[in-house]
Amino acid sequence: MARWQPGATERLVVAxxxxxxxxxxxxxxxxxxAERAGVTKSxxxxxxSDKRELLVAGQETLSRLLADGITDAPANASPxxxxxxxxxxxxxxxxxxxxxxxxxxxAAVAASTELQExxxxxxxxxxxxxxxxxxxxxxxEPTAHLAGxxxxxxxxxxxxxxxxxxRDDEEGLAPHALAxxxxxxxxxxxxx
Numbered sequence: 471m472a473r474w475q476p477g478a479t480e481r482l483v484v485a486x487x488x489x490x491x492x493x494x495x496x497x498x499x500x501x502x503x504a505e506r507a508g509v510t511k512s513x514x515x516x517x518x519s520d521k522r523e524l525l526v527a528g529q530e531t532l533s534r535l536l537a538d539g540i541t542d543a544p545a546n547a548s549p550x551x552x553x554x555x556x557x558x559x560x561x562x563x564x565x566x567x568x569x570x571x572x573x574x575x576x577a578a579v580a581a582s583t584e585l586q587e588x589x590x591x592x593x594x595x596x597x598x599x600x601x602x603x604x605x606x607x608x609x610x611e612p613t614a615h616l617a618g619x620x621x622x623x624x625x626x627x628x629x630x631x632x633x634x635x636x637r638d639d640e641e642g643l644a645p646h647a648l649a650x651x652x653x654x655x656x657x658x659x660x661x662x
Contacts, residue, residue: 479517481507486524487571490578495585525588533599535560540603549609549617554651556600561644572633597622624651
């Protein structure tokens with residue numbers, strides 16, 4: 471097994487999602503994931519503490535990109551305009567591999583209570599990153615929390631639409647996430 475080959479993290483994630491889809495989360499072992507990815511078990515543990523952590527690979531980067539986009543939004547941007555800037559920044563890091571993995575990951579999560587719980591924690595972390603960035607901009611806390619939560623919903627809905635859209639669509643994730651955010655903005659206005 472060639473431990474020195476680049477992309478071990480990505481290979482481990484893909485191997486895990488494929489195995490989770492094929493045989494279920496509970497039946498999949500760390501050894502199987504490492505073998506499928508072409509790495510040793512010790513290499514697996516250098517990248518992840520356990521198999522649950524595979525689901526949140528890249529979460530820190532995604533949280534940072536969302537927060538950086540919010541931070542760098544124009545000073546006069548509304549909270550949702552700042553969230554849109556964060557969504558655009560984060561979307562720029564999502565490529566074809568993320569798009570291909572989406573439906574398989576969704577199926578794996580749907581089939582496992584443990585993965586559903588980990589996915590929920592991931593959402594909380596993303597919302598917290600956006601909320602903190604908005605508060606740092608001077609947005610009042612309740613508004614920042616609401617905007618952060620809407621940002622997570624928009625990201626998830628946009629990602630799902632992107633994964634399901636025509637493969638010839640070369641626009642990327644951003645238009646889908648921004649359209650989802652606009653849908654949510656309209657929906658909140660109808661709440662009265």
